[in-house]
Amino acid sequence: MANPRVAGPTRHPLNRRQPHFEIAIMNAKNDRSSWLKGPGTACSVPPGPCPRPYRLVLLGAPGVGKGTQAELLSERLGACQLSTGDVFRAAKILDPCDRTPALNQALDFMKRGELVPDSTVLQMVRERVNCLRCHGGFLLDGFPRTVAQAEALEGMLTEEKLRLDAVLSYDLPIEQIVARLSGRRTCSKCKAVYHLETRPPRQAGVCDQCGADLFQREDDRPEAIRVRMDAYEKSTAPLADFYRARRLLVSVPANGTPEEIFNRTVKALNGG
């Protein structure tokens, strides 16, 4: 089905340069060290030869399934999942004395479900600009989240002479999102995401991929979920118009199983 939200003769962003979104099974799982720990750390599995690096942004409300889709896209495309939320959560396990005051403040915002200030987020992304340059491409998950962040990203990519291929916008009714959030469990080590009912691990409480313990995020409490949804409506939803105006927006209904949504994503990227 054609995507009604992207109009015009060059309706589909990827069609400008490549008519088919080719899926190659890369099977290389990068530990994302450069992204999670900062520029002083090398990735354990740097991307191998990549016929076509994809540079995508994943947009959508908290809990819609961006991280789950980013994992699937990363496995198939080889591009690294760059989640700003994962960077903040990784910083949580540092000794508080090793965190900057801005980082401590960021963790407080996050715990309450509020957005971290743009200045802190942008400083953190600028320090990791090497990940945007990565020849394996990237999947930005949770960034940008405000128009100011989107403008800053545009500036960074222009400086690096890089372009986004598309911005995937995932949509789902709020009741289904809340059910996804309340059953979520996350791996404490590799950050793989599970759901108690729809994507359970083989052994309860243990990650299938690395054997580490699973935990429930503190911002998945009902009061923090409400704050996150408000922040999304106010600050992040306007990004759909920002990217629609740049003919980059690709809308994807986020109902169904992760595989169904993944297949829908690929179809939507290919023009529907």
Ligand code: AP5
């Ligand atoms: P972040 O970590 O980015 O969280 P989020 O955007 O709130 O998104 P989530 O990770 O909660 O959900 P998701 O859409 O990835 O869903 P998932 O795949 O896990 O940010 C956290 C916080 O950090 C923010 O609140 C803010 O404080 C701060 N922050 C981060 N970036 C920032 C920025 N740029 N600016 C300012 N502040 C920032 O899926 C959810 C659950 O559903 C899982 O259990 C999963 O298994 C399940 N599921 C997924 N797909 C399906 C399906 N198809 N069917 C059934 N279940 C499914």
